[in-house]
Amino acid sequence: APLLANRYLITKRIGSGNFGTAFLVTDKKEINEKDKMKVLKQITVGPLDPGETVDAMQEAKLLAQMRHKNIVQFHQSFLDGHFFCIIIEYCEGGDLECKLKDQKKLNQLIPEAQVIKWIKQLLKALEYMHRKRILHRDLKTRNIFLKDNEIKVGDFGISRILLGASDKASTFVGTPYYMSPEVLKHEQYDEKCDIWSLGCVLYEICCLEHAFEGTTLMSVMMKIVSDHTPQLNKSYSRALNNILSRMLDRNPENRHTAAAILQHVMFEKPNGAIP
Ligand code: ADP
Ligand code: MG
Numbered sequence: 001a002p003l004l005a006n007r008y009l010i011t012k013r014i015g016s017g018n019f020g021t022a023f024l025v026t027d028k029k030e031i032n033e034k035d036k037m038k039v040l041k042q043i044t045v046g047p048l049d050p051g052e053t054v055d056a057m058q059e060a061k062l063l064a065q066m067r068h069k070n071i072v073q074f075h076q077s078f079l080d081g082h083f084f085c086i087i088i089e090y091c092e093g094g095d096l097e098c099k100l101k102d103q104k105k106l107n108q109l110i111p112e113a114q115v116i117k118w119i120k121q122l123l124k125a126l127e128y129m130h131r132k133r134i135l136h137r138d139l140k141t142r143n144i145f146l147k148d149n150e151i152k153v154g155d156f157g158i159s160r161i162l163l164g165a166s167d168k169a170s171t172f173v174g175t176p177y178y179m180s181p182e183v184l185k186h187e188q189y190d191e192k193c194d195i196w197s198l199g200c201v202l203y204e205i206c207c208l209e210h211a212f213e214g215t216t217l218m219s220v221m222m223k224i225v226s227d228h229t230p231q232l233n234k235s236y237s238r239a240l241n242n243i244l245s246r247m248l249d250r251n252p253e254n255r256h257t258a259a260a261i262l263q264h265v266m267f268e269k270p271n272g273a274i275p
Helices: 051-064 096-105 112-131 160-161 167-171 190-205 217-225 238-247
Strands: 008-016 019-026 035-045 073-080 082-091 146-148 150-153
Touching: 008 035, 019 082, 019 150, 051 073, 051 160, 082 160, 096 146, 096 190, 112 150, 112 238, 150 167
Parallel strands: none
Antiparallel strands: 008 019, 019 035, 035 082, 073 082, 146 150
């Protein structure tokens, strides 16, 4: 296997997504066996001009300073030929998309107490990054990982690194299912777009299907901008449904912030246990 930055040894390819390819790597500098396992994300960027490289590097440095137990730790970034590489924490528990698919196959709903625990951790991750004025912009079940049954949000701020760093990034529209109406309509947007996406994730955790589903990109987009607000399955409480409506408010000004939603009694108890 090839050596990258003389430090990371590629073990295997994990998968690929919108931006590039993810690999499991061994960090030779770590002593502890578990710490050695990290993820390398190789992002294809066109030839970068020096200014763009500096911008991307500065963004990456900023992200490396972020620390939160519910956020996938960003370790390092470097350029390797035409690849912009980032090294991040490895989450061996897999992503939430897979978890929910398994759950659906078993025909088993996620208990409300578990939903609340996860949503609380997701809100904490968003609140932390939003306080630092960093948006996710691509929050989806595939970017949410489980590590020892704790939520870890991945790819936070990555869209910002890539902003202007490649043609792909400027035309990048994220995954349509989780896209907020204001982003779809190319209106101004802020951290509230992540809250919309979180609402879509909450719905998906409870209903095991997309909040806005359709057979074509256009039909998904039409549902997002229509005035229909999805409701949770009867097995979930009214309180949880209310939280969902606050997240899926089409007007970003009325949509609640992560900090505000965390004030709800539902999230008061440690780990979000129902009183
Ligand atoms: P996307 O977010 O568009 O799916 P990624 O490159 O982020 O694309 O992810 C590709 C695959 O690698 C996904 O299946 C994801 O579950 C996996 N993956 C990404 N980051 C990690 C990580 N830190 N730990 C474990 N698996 C990861
Ligand atoms: Mg991802």
